[in-house]
Amino acid sequence: MRSFRREITVDKLGITPGQRLFSLELVHKMAYAKSAHDYDQLHEQLVANCPKNVINYFDTNWHPIRAQWTMGMKFSTGCFMNTTNNRLESFNSKLKSVIDRYSSLENLLENNFIILTALCAERDHTAAIQVQKVTICSQPEDSPVFKYRSQLTSYAANFVVEQISLASNVSNRRSR
Numbered sequence: 001m002r003s004f005r006r007e008i009t010v011d012k013l014g015i016t017p018g019q020r021l022f023s024l025e026l027v028h029k030m031a032y033a034k035s036a037h038d039y040d041q042l043h044e045q046l047v048a049n050c051p052k053n054v055i056n057y058f059d060t061n062w063h064p065i066r067a068q069w070t071m072g073m074k075f076s077t078g079c080f081m082n083t084t085n086n087r088l089e090s091f092n093s094k095l096k097s098v099i100d101r102y103s104s105l106e107n108l109l110e111n112n113f114i115i116l117t118a119l120c121a122e123r124d125h126t127a128a129i130q131v132q133k134v135t136i137c138s139q140p141e142d143s144p145v146f147k148y149r150s151q152l153t154s155y156a157a158n159f160v161v162e163q164i165s166l167a168s169n170v171s172n173r174r175s176r
Contacts, residue, residue, distance in 0.1 A: 004028075007061075013053040023054045027062075032071050039070055094119070130154075 004027050010020055026046045033039040043063065047055055062069070099111045130153060139146040145164060149157045 004062075007057065008054060013051070013057065015051050015053060019051055019054070023050045026050065027058070030066075031069060034071075039066060091119075 004024060008015075008020055008023055008027070010017055013020075015023070023046070026042060026049075030039055030042045030046070033042060046058065050058075094115055095112070098115055099108055103111070133154065137146050137149045139149075145161055148160045148164075152160060
């Protein structure tokens with residue numbers, strides 16, 4: 001959000017303070033959107049209500065890489081509830097919460113293995129929940145979409161279904 005505040009300014013984009021505040025609020029909501037659908041709705045609101053300079057800046061610099069910075073899309077890309085920018089920072093903070101600063105080497109190693117065991121169990125739990133989820137598909141059982149959804153994870157199936165819907169828009173024109 002610091003990058004947005006630094007770049008979406010009255011001086012740089014030639015907007016009013018009210019427009020800046022409204023734009024930053026929308027971008028903040030987009031960053032914490034729970035799903036791609038929520039993000040798309042907020043993006044439509046941004047396009048409809050914000051100045052052209054803000055829209056151009058956002059669509060050029062941030063919209064193409066939205067899966068990297070929006071929380072809902074980051075969770076759907078396998079971050080397993082790790083919301084930090086750096087996984088090492090996350091692991092370090094967990095170590096610091098359990099291990100005292102001046103503990104012995106024996107205590108450090110013992111607590112390190114405890115943390116690793118807990119992290120592995122947490123990861124396995126998250127993966128098990130993902131596998132146990134049953135997606136309800138409104139497609140007929142003989143449709144390709146139903147077959148893909150029954151064989152793939154929801155994350156992978158969403159990509160395949162998106163490509164199937166895009167393929168229906170492609171036309172094969174032969175010029176003779």
